[in-house]
Amino acid sequence: MTWISIGKVAEFFGVTTQSIRDWTKQGRLEAIRTLGGHRRYNLEGIEKKLGFENENKKTILYSRVSAHDQKEDLVRQKQELKNYSEKHKTSNVVEISEIGSGLNYEKRGLKKLLSLILNDNVKQVVVSYKDRLMRFATQILEQVCTAKNVELVVLNERPEKKFEEVVVEDVLSVLTVYCAKIYGRRSHERRKKRQNKKRTSTGVSNSNKE
Template identity: 30%
Template sequence: MASMYRISEFAKRVGRSASTVRRWEREGRLTAKRTATGQRYFTDGDVRQVLQPGFDEASRKTVVYCRVSSPGQRDDLASQVGAMEEFCRGRGLAVDEWVKEIGGGMDLKRKKFLALMDQIERGEVGTVVIAHKDRLARFGFEYLEHVSAKNGCTFLVANQESLSPQEEMVQDLLAIVHTFSCRLYGLRRYEKTLKDELSGGGR
């Protein structure tokens, strides 16, 4: 007897998100079966269809993401874009979308970065091209890569070190030190307050 999978189960089996499966349905790339009561389901045949090579590649975009930390680095951003254009031409990559953003590599709430990750989760992006890992995020790149791979997206890293400014790393490290210094200061204040309270309570 053939297995029957609801959308969430089917999505897990094919390594995609439920929203991606729903999009495939809307686009007519996949058709759900229905039970006598009208509930949608998929079968092992649908699983094999999705897992076959090239099933969803044609509809996925190639996106180049370029980033610098501050407005004063606009010239660096232009250089980064130019270098990525040359890199993509050399690889024969047809780019569907260019994303240029100004924001710190430690900030994972960057507007365009989040919009890109949303597109990836929806299964709309097949390849993201970046000059260096830290152009996407200073830390946690491997996790972002893992999440993206589950939605059928791969990162192509040019590893052009000259486009990953050393001064940005210094700024990010200083931001980390500042954050933890503030936390330690807060803890010291809390410790003093607690000691004062305990001393007062003992009198």
């Protein structure tokens, strides 16, 4: 029987030693104490537990498009991800698909994905293209996946573009988002003014009746 330190256990699960202490208190892991008061864990038991945890973790099939007129592309992405899942006989699959800008970090699907990863419920994330996750800052999400031992599978690589093309596309993406916000706000203000006028005119009509 081999006994290992709490630090080694934390490395196995890809979490902090504090998480291991919490799991031990919750009864999820068993430990003994050395004469010096240090926790020691049975290696064989940890390996079994780790295998069980991995079996119950999810594979996320994530697809996204930026606008409603791209629904056909969304359907294509979803089918491609399903084909990959079936080919590799993936179990415990969760599909997340949504329509929204890659610059919007408040999307419901993306927030659900991050929540599952941060709560150690994911073993693999599969996407058609890397930029389907986020338009920018994908490296941050990759680092989160690495820290949580989550495999990020990208099925397709886009052709290499010139630096100038990349910059132009990025600028256009930012402008599109902020223009949409401006137009949306103006539309909201106009709608609000119409509603106020309607209320005012209704109030005047009622007072005339009295």
